[in-house]
Amino acid sequence: MTKITHKGLWFKYSSLSSEDKKTSKKVFLWALLCGFLFGLSSDKSSLTLWSEIFHPSLFYIMPVLTLIAGFFTIKYSFVLYKNQDELYKKFHDFSLMAGFLGFAIFGFILHYVSIYTNYQPAWTDYGLCSILGMVIGQVYFYKKFYE
Numbered sequence: 001m002t003k004i005t006h007k008g009l010w011f012k013y014s015s016l017s018s019e020d021k022k023t024s025k026k027v028f029l030w031a032l033l034c035g036f037l038f039g040l041s042s043d044k045s046s047l048t049l050w051s052e053i054f055h056p057s058l059f060y061i062m063p064v065l066t067l068i069a070g071f072f073t074i075k076y077s078f079v080l081y082k083n084q085d086e087l088y089k090k091f092h093d094f095s096l097m098a099g100f101l102g103f104a105i106f107g108f109i110l111h112y113v114s115i116y117t118n119y120q121p122a123w124t125d126y127g128l129c130s131i132l133g134m135v136i137g138q139v140y141f142y143k144k145f146y147e
Helices: 018-040 044-053 058-082 086-116 123-146
Strands: 003-005 010-012
Touching: 018 058, 044 058, 086 123
Parallel strands: none
Antiparallel strands: 003 010
16 A cells, blocks of 8 residues: 655655545645635735735635635545555554644643743644644654554
8 A cells, every 4th residue: 555755754656556646636736725725814914915905705705715625635635544554544543643742742832931931822833733743753653663
């Protein structure tokens, strides 16, 4: 099935079946669209700007389109996940668990650091804590089970 590479941080595209390649292209395209739309509409000021430049209904349409793109990203991710072998599924599940632990541990550290400094973390900073935990978990799992 899917071959994990780059110390657990990526996979070998050529190891996917033709059906999984089509599904992974859908995942990447929907995720790209979701990220693009989220970047354009992440706060009220940017939504107001786009709705004043182009059309007032964009204030309501862009968040809905972002959520729809996110839904399709998740949908096709589950389709891809379902078609993989057990080791990849364990790798995936461990990555998600490590991401939550990163959110909790590094998020607590970030929160307590913010009490003593003038830095006020945004929710995206806590998302980066989750990504950091996920990366640590993926590298750990790769070294333990793939090497």
